[in-house]
Amino acid sequence: MKTAYLLLLMFCGTAYSGNPLAVYNEDNLIRSDYFRPLVSFYNAKTLWQPHKKQKFEILDHTLVMKAGEKSNSAGLPVPIAYSTAEAFDVSFAYKADGRCSFAMTFGHMEKYTPKSVSRSLPPSSKWKDFKIRIPKSPRAMSAALTFYCSGENAAFSLKDLVVREVEPVSESGRKLYLNGKECEAIYWAPGDTANSYYDRKAAQMLRFALFRTGGKLIPVKKAVTESDYRTNAVFIGTAAEKCGLLAKKEISSVKEGGYVMKLTGNKLAIAGKRPGGVFLGVVDLLERMGISYLATDLFTKPHGNTLALKEFVQSRNPAVPMRLQDTLRYLRPELRGYSPHEEFANYRIINSFEGACHSVTSLLSIAEFGKTKPEFFALQADGKRMPPDTNAAVVQYCMSNTELTSLLAERLIEVMKADPYSTYYPFQPGDGAGRFCRCQECEKMGSATDRLLAWTNRVAEKTSRVFPEKKLLTFSYVDTYEPPVKVLPHKNVYVEYCPYHPEVWGSQIYYGHEYNKTGKEYMSAWEKRIPDQMAAFTYPVNYAEIQNVWPAFHANCEFSKRYARNRYRVVEHCFFVPTFGNGTVLGSHSFADLSIYVQARLLIDPETDIDSMVHRFMKHYYGPAAPAMRKYFDLINAEPEKRKWSQNCEMARRGFVTPELAAECLKYLHEAEAEAGQTMYRRYVLKEKLPLLWSDLTDNCRGTGKIAIHNFKTYAARLAEYCKTSRELGVTYVKPQIEQWFWNTAVYKIGKTKPWYDDPAVVRLMENPEKALGAMIPNCQEAISGGCRIPVKGLLGGQEQRSNWFRQEVALSKCLRRPTSGFGTVQAVLRLEKSPGDKVLLRIRGIDNEKKEKALMELLVNGKNIYRGIVPWGKRAWTAEEFTIPAGLLRKGENDIVIRNITQDTEVDGLGGVNFAAKRNYFWGWFMIDRLDFIIR
Numbered sequence: 001m002k003t004a005y006l007l008l009l010m011f012c013g014t015a016y017s018g019n020p021l022a023v024y025n026e027d028n029l030i031r032s033d034y035f036r037p038l039v040s041f042y043n044a045k046t047l048w049q050p051h052k053k054q055k056f057e058i059l060d061h062t063l064v065m066k067a068g069e070k071s072n073s074a075g076l077p078v079p080i081a082y083s084t085a086e087a088f089d090v091s092f093a094y095k096a097d098g099r100c101s102f103a104m105t106f107g108h109m110e111k112y113t114p115k116s117v118s119r120s121l122p123p124s125s126k127w128k129d130f131k132i133r134i135p136k137s138p139r140a141m142s143a144a145l146t147f148y149c150s151g152e153n154a155a156f157s158l159k160d161l162v163v164r165e166v167e168p169v170s171e172s173g174r175k176l177y178l179n180g181k182e183c184e185a186i187y188w189a190p191g192d193t194a195n196s197y198y199d200r201k202a203a204q205m206l207r208f209a210l211f212r213t214g215g216k217l218i219p220v221k222k223a224v225t226e227s228d229y230r231t232n233a234v235f236i237g238t239a240a241e242k243c244g245l246l247a248k249k250e251i252s253s254v255k256e257g258g259y260v261m262k263l264t265g266n267k268l269a270i271a272g273k274r275p276g277g278v279f280l281g282v283v284d285l286l287e288r289m290g291i292s293y294l295a296t297d298l299f300t301k302p303h304g305n306t307l308a309l310k311e312f313v314q315s316r317n318p319a320v321p322m323r324l325q326d327t328l329r330y331l332r333p334e335l336r337g338y339s340p341h342e343e344f345a346n347y348r349i350i351n352s353f354e355g356a357c358h359s360v361t362s363l364l365s366i367a368e369f370g371k372t373k374p375e376f377f378a379l380q381a382d383g384k385r386m387p388p389d390t391n392a393a394v395v396q397y398c399m400s401n402t403e404l405t406s407l408l409a410e411r412l413i414e415v416m417k418a419d420p421y422s423t424y425y426p427f428q429p430g431d432g433a434g435r436f437c438r439c440q441e442c443e444k445m446g447s448a449t450d451r452l453l454a455w456t457n458r459v460a461e462k463t464s465r466v467f468p469e470k471k472l473l474t475f476s477y478v479d480t481y482e483p484p485v486k487v488l489p490h491k492n493v494y495v496e497y498c499p500y501h502p503e504v505w506g507s508q509i510y511y512g513h514e515y516n517k518t519g520k521e522y523m524s525a526w527e528k529r530i531p532d533q534m535a536a537f538t539y540p541v542n543y544a545e546i547q548n549v550w551p552a553f554h555a556n557c558e559f560s561k562r563y564a565r566n567r568y569r570v571v572e573h574c575f576f577v578p579t580f581g582n583g584t585v586l587g588s589h590s591f592a593d594l595s596i597y598v599q600a601r602l603l604i605d606p607e608t609d610i611d612s613m614v615h616r617f618m619k620h621y622y623g624p625a626a627p628a629m630r631k632y633f634d635l636i637n638a639e640p641e642k643r644k645w646s647q648n649c650e651m652a653r654r655g656f657v658t659p660e661l662a663a664e665c666l667k668y669l670h671e672a673e674a675e676a677g678q679t680m681y682r683r684y685v686l687k688e689k690l691p692l693l694w695s696d697l698t699d700n701c702r703g704t705g706k707i708a709i710h711n712f713k714t715y716a717a718r719l720a721e722y723c724k725t726s727r728e729l730g731v732t733y734v735k736p737q738i739e740q741w742f743w744n745t746a747v748y749k750i751g752k753t754k755p756w757y758d759d760p761a762v763v764r765l766m767e768n769p770e771k772a773l774g775a776m777i778p779n780c781q782e783a784i785s786g787g788c789r790i791p792v793k794g795l796l797g798g799q800e801q802r803s804n805w806f807r808q809e810v811a812l813s814k815c816l817r818r819p820t821s822g823f824g825t826v827q828a829v830l831r832l833e834k835s836p837g838d839k840v841l842l843r844i845r846g847i848d849n850e851k852k853e854k855a856l857m858e859l860l861v862n863g864k865n866i867y868r869g870i871v872p873w874g875k876r877a878w879t880a881e882e883f884t885i886p887a888g889l890l891r892k893g894e895n896d897i898v899i900r901n902i903t904q905d906t907e908v909d910g911l912g913g914v915n916f917a918a919k920r921n922y923f924w925g926w927f928m929i930d931r932l933d934f935i936i937r
Contacts, residue, residue: 027164028162028163028164029078029079029080029088029163029164029165030076030078030145030161030162030163032061033047033418034047034048034058034076034161035058035061035062035063035159035161036058036061037058038349038414038415038418038419039349039350039411039414039415039418040414041350041368041411041414042349042350042351043057043058044058045057045058045074046348046349046350046351047076047348047349048063048074048075048076049074049075049076049077049144049146050073050075051348051351054074055068055072056072056074061159062157062158062159063147063156063157063158063159064155064157065147065149065155065156065157065158066149066153066154066155066156067098067149067150067151067152067153067154067155070150071148071149071150071151071154072148072149072150072156073146073147073148073149074146074147074158075144075145075146075147076144076145077142077143077144078104078142078143078144078145078163080136080140080141080142080143081141081142081331081332082201082204082205082207082208082332083136083165083204083208084167084168084204084207084208084211084217085136085165085166085167085168086135086136086166086167086168087133087134087135087136087165087166088104088133088134088136088143088163088164088165088166089131089132089133089134089162089163089164089166090104090131090132090133090134090145090161090162090163091129091130091131091132091160091161091162092129092130092158092159092160092161092162093127093128093129093130093158093159093160094121094124094127094128094130094156094157094158094159095124095125095126095127095128095155095156095157096121096122096123096124096128096149096155096156096157097123097125097153097154097155097156098123098149098150098151098152098153098154098155098156099120099148099149099150099151099154100120100121100123100147100148100149100154100156101118101119101120101121101147101148102118102119102121102145102146102147102148103116103117103118103119103145103146103148104116104117104118104134104143104144104145105143105144105146106136106137106140106142106143107140107141107142107143107144107582108139108140108141108142108296108582108583109141109296109330109331109577109578109579109580109581109582109583110296110297110578110579110580110582110583111139111582111583111730112582112583112730115135115137115138115140116137117132117134117135119132121156127159133166139297141296141331141332142331145161145163167217167219168217169217170216170217171216172216173211173214173215173216173217174210174213174214174215174216174302174304174305174306174307175215175216175306175307176210176215176216176218176306176307176309177306177307177308177309178232178233178234178263178265178266178267178268178309179263179264179265179266179309179310179311180266180308181232181266182232183218183232183233183234183268184218184219184231184232184233185218185219185220185221185231185233185234186203186206186207186218186219186220186221186233186234186236187203187220187221187222187223187228187229187231187233187234187235187236187239187243188200188202188203188220188221188222188223188236188237188238188239189222189223189224189235189237189238189239189242190222190224190238191237191238192420193420193421194274194420194421195237195238195274196238197342197421198237198274198276198278198279198340198342198421199236199237199238199239199278200220200222201279201334201340202236202237202270202278202279202281202282202334203220203234203236204220205279205282205332205334205335206234206236206282206285206286207219207220209282209286209291209293209299209335210286210291210307212297212299213291213299213301213302214301215307218234223235223239223242223243229242229243229244231267232266232267233267233268234267234268234269234270235267235268235269235270236270236278236281236282237270237271237272237278239269240261240269240270240271241269241271243267243269245262245264245267245268245269246260246262246269246271250262250271250313250315251271253315254271254272254273254277254315254317255273255317255321256273256274256275256277256317256321256322256569257272257273257274257275257276257277257280257317257318257320257321257322257323257339258272258273258277258280258315258316258317258318258321259271259272259273259277259278259280259281259284259315259316260272260281260313260314260315261281261284261285261313261314261315262312262313262314263309263310263311263312263313264311268285268309270282270285274343274423275321275322275339275340275343275423275424276321276322276323276334276338276339276340276343279334279339279340280316280318280337280604281316282334283334283335283336283337284314284316288309288312288314289302289307289309290302290303292620293332293335293336294593294597294617294620294621295578295593295597295621295684296331296332296578296579296593298593298620298621300620316604316605318603318604318605319563319564319565319567319603319604319605319606320563320564320567320568320569320570320571320603320604321339321569321570322339322343322423322424322535322569322570322571323337323338323339323571323600323603323604324338324339324341324343324344324570324571324572324573325338325573325576325577325596325600326573326574326575326576326577330576330577330580336596336597336600337597337600337601337604338600342421342422343421343422343423343424344422344424344426344572345359345415345419345422345424345425345426346419346421346422347359347362347415347426349415349418349419350362350363350411350415357426357428357537357574358393358426358428358429358430358431359425359426359427359428360395360397360408360427360428360429360430361392361393361395361429361430362392363408363411363412363415364376364397364404364407364408364411365392365395366386366388366390366392366395367388367392370386370387370388370389370390371388373403373404374386374388375398375401375404376397376398376401376403376404377390377395377396377397377398377437378395378396378397378398378435378436378437378438378442379398379437379438379439379442380435380438381438385398386435392430393430393431393432394430394431394432394435395429395430396429396430396435396436396437397429397437397455398437398439398441398442399437399442399445399451399452399454399455400437400439400441400442400444400445400451401441402458405455405458405459406462408459409458409459409462409463410462412425412427412459412463413462413463413466413467416463416466416467416470417466422470423469423470423471424470424471424473424494424570425463425470425471425472425473426472426473426474426496427456427459427460427472427473427474428473428474428475428477429452432478433478433479434479436448436451436479437451446484446485446486446487447482447484447485448479448480449476449480449481449482449483449484449485449487450484450485450486450487452474452475452480453474453484453487453488453489453493453495454487456472456474456489456490456493457487457489457490457493459472460472460489460490460492460493461490463492464490464491464492468492470492471492471493471494471569472490472492472493472494473493473494473495473496473535473570473572474489474493474494474495474496475495475496475498475537476495476496476497476498476522476526477498477500477501477537478498478500478501481501481504481519481522482522482525483522483525483526483529484529488529488530489530489533491533493533494533494534494535494569494570495526495530495533495534495535496535496536496537496570496572497522497523497526497534497535497536497537498536498537498538498539499516499519499523499536499538499539499559500537500539500649500650501519502648502650502651503518504516504518504519504522505519505648506646506648507555507640507645507646507647507648508539508540508552508555508647508648508649509542509550509551509552509555509640509645509646509647510554510555510640510641510644510645510646511554511555511558511559512558512641513644513645513646514644515646523562527566531566531567532567532569533569534566534567534568534569535568535569535570535571535572536559536563536568536570536571536572537572537574538559538563538571538572538573538574539574539649540552540556540559540573540574540576540589540595540599541574541575541576541587541589541649542589542647542649542651543574543575543649543650544649544650544651544652545652545735545736546585546586546733546734546735547586547690547691547694547695547731547734547735548652548691548694548695548698549590549636549656549657549691549692549694549695550589550590550691551590551591551636551637551639551640552589552590552595552640553590553591553594553595553598553633553637554637554640554641555640556595556599557598557599557602557610560599560602560603560606561602561606563603564602564603564604564605564606565606571603573599576589576595576596576599577592577596578592578593578596578687579592579687579731581733582730583729583730583731584730584731584732584733585731585732585733586687586690586691586731586733590636590637590688590691591633591637591688592687593617593621593684594614594617594618594621594633597613597617598610598613598614598617601613614630614633615630618630618633621681621684622672622676622681622684622685623676623679623680623681624675624676624677624679624681625672625673625675625676625681625682625684625685627675628668628669628671628672628675629668629672629685629688631668631671632665632668632669632672632688635661635664635665635668636661636665636692639656639661654698654699654704655699656695656699657692657695657696657699657700658699658700659696659700659706659711662692662695662696662700665692666689666692666693666696666718669685669688669689669692672685673685673686673689683729686725686728686729687729689725690722690725690726690729690731693718693721693722693725694722694734696718697715697718697719697722697745697746698741698745700715701715701745701746702715702745702746702747702773702796702797702827703743703744703745703746703747703797703822703825704745704825704900705825705827705860705896705898705900708862708863708896709829709893709894709895709896712770712773713770715773716769716770716772716773717769719746719765719769719773720765720766720769723757723762723765723766724757724766726756726757727755727757727758727766730755732754732755732756732757734756738750738756739751739752739756740822743822744822746773747796747797747827748761748765748772748773749761750762779794779829779831780793780794781794781830781831784933786935786936786937787840787933787934787935787936788830788933788934788936789931789932789933789934790828790830790897790931790932790934791930791931792812792813792814792929792930792931793812794828794829795814795826795827795828795929795932796826796827796828797814797823797825797826797827798814798815798816798823798824798825798826799814799815799816799817799821799823800812800813800814800815801813801814801815801928805847805928806847806876806877806878807878811930812930813928813929813930814826814928814929814930815926815927815928816857816899816900816901816926816927816928816929817901817922817925817926818901818903818904818905818920818922818925818926819900819901819902819903819904820905820920821920821922823922824900824901824902825898825899825900825901826898826899826929827896827897827898827899828896828897828898828932829894829895829896829897830890830894830895830897830934831893831894831895832890832891832892832893832895833892834892835888835890835891835892836887836890836936836937837887838887838937839884839885839886839887839937840884840885840890840934840935840936840937841882841883841884841885841934841935841937842859842861842882842883842884842885842897842932842933842934842935843880843881843882843883843932843933843934843935844880844881844883844899844929844931844932844933845878845879845880845881845929845930845931845933846871846873846878846879846881846927846928846929846930847873847874847875847877847878847879847927847928848871848873848874848875848927849875849923849924849925849926849927850875850876851924851925853924853925854870854871855870855871855901855903855925855926855927856868856869856870856871856901856902856903856904857869857870857871857899857900857901857902857927858899858900858902859883859897859898859899859900860896860897860898860899860900861885861889861890861895861896861897861898862889862890862891862895862896863896864889866883866884866885866886866889867883868902871927873927878930880933885934897932899929901925901926901927903925903926905920907920907921
């Protein structure tokens, strides 16, 4: 009762002296950066949320906010990824005029964390102090503080914000022994700003992992006195170098990203070099103790009541020093063997539109200089400079402009001064292809690659004088794939090769595909040209769709081994994440957690045995379901090479999951589901089943005419299974939008209820799938002289039209547009009391579009193609045209009739992530039909 009472007090925010066992971590989790100007050309508010729409200011170390017409808010993150705190003490001073409040919310990548605390703030015209203790939501990975004001003329000001951790003190848990004596603390020592930060974070990570796996909570302390170094303890970073265990020779043997650790007597030292050497040392120490971080909140745990370490020396220098998992969406990457995100520039300082990528567009924006300095921006093919209203994401620059180059260097130096934690600063212009400057001076600089390198070099020459240790990263991307002809990168410039361009990298799902030949040749040429300055920006997932099966595990392994064997300096993964968004969004690649785990280790050591890693991972990740999941893993990942499947990471291509493959895969997945039972392993199995179902239901569906009478029952059951699995996992995000997907694939209308699986139409589908789907195919067949007719209301799919197009009166019809529109197929069911003894004539009334070119169509009866070619109708009158159905093709009972528009798009997709899919005009290439007459002789 006492514990419950204290927790209730904490949750309610009551001030109290508190649990006598509670101790403070004295460091404020809120950096002063949020309340002071970091660069001269952006306000500190860029660090706050909402991103890019901040309607407030940071003035004189104070947040100043007005409600405006309705309401306003300002939020900032609280870093708690490795926190072991039981609560947080939040304090601040404020002024409030009108309705004002604040909230602390907690987040988790894979599940909903409902606990949050919000409080109204009483009005005050003078500075008023506020304090509250907020209990931490169990298993929370992230937290945020948000301040609100609403109402006419409402205003709010904030300063002196402090958030401190309240740590539990417990004597319970597995103890760590160093050569027979209990470890009393984990020490870090003050040094320069960056190393102090990283050493302390690595110490917290070690404590966190030990605590989460049943260990006693070991205090993290700052080593400041000689007596600290005489303690039975773990010493990390600068503290390790000072504790006397490591010889200078041992420390000097450590290279970028590497570490050396030694246990002698009752002290354990871990020294490392940036980026992330001390973190890699901690990961290897944990694995020595039997602890591995496999997935979000999933550790392997050591056996026994104690952890006992004996004397040892261990070191490692990773093949790739900087291994970046994903800068925006993933938490705790260091525990999986990746480098700390903070080593990459914090471009939120300059309001960068997508983290660190294509950063120059924020460093010097067209919105700021487009009108006053148009000469800064690229001259286009039309002879004009990019206009001020150009989408910021695609902005290109006049790289020969020396004033521009000097200003960029000055601004980047400001960013580097404001960001002491980072080593790597991406320096890339906007996304897309074909927008490089066409002015005479730029063209004199040579190829697009030569221009980009010369431009980057000029900036690097200036930044390196002030910060010789900081590196610039530029791209070998869509316009700059070919190596330079006459310019080599400055010593402080690394080139990130991007295996992306769909013309030279046709298949990121199968590394050995012939469509990748040219891309590999370019890659090899770069590796020979600048062997010590290579980096990679890699694409391990599919970006066109979010739930499709994407078995690129083997391809990703080949890429990783190549990067490591060629000693790339940096490898940056794009969107390489498992489930995120509180579990609402699946990672867009198969076996996400496994791949993230394996790729890190291959980048560290390319000769690591992959099969052993997979076996070990699956044993712990899937438990009793591991054997069945391994069968599925082997089957689905062998398919791309077996079928020589070509699919670029930006491409949505249908047909990978055939009906036969789906049946075999689901056999193993259902077996794994049964073995997992209702344990924690079930969720991991379902996370793989869901994309397989989605791909099957998208590749083999009613919308494409692939569902006939014989497979309708199975199709309906799988669609219901998909809905139930989504509901169980809590997955709500689908790309394309779920309503559109249901209509395009199942020709089934659902509403806009959120979450979508609670929509009444979806609930009916889950309760009785055959009845729900069957109700969407009305039996409108009617008798006519010599046969029967299916009118337009009996046609499923297409786009319904009510018009008087070349008619006397408005009438209903079905318009079939090009396949990519989602309205390219109609389906009907012909019901016969007996099998026709002869051929049957099918008369379809329709009209072609008004454009010059004819549309193309195909006609299938019971899955057999009986016509494929140009549409037979004219363009200025509705006519009935005949097709012959061969004898024996129609049968007694239900018969499937499918009509498809097979006219291909002519739009050319652009290159580059932001404009890969060109806008399509669906007002050409269509045709309309309104009835089907069957003449049975």
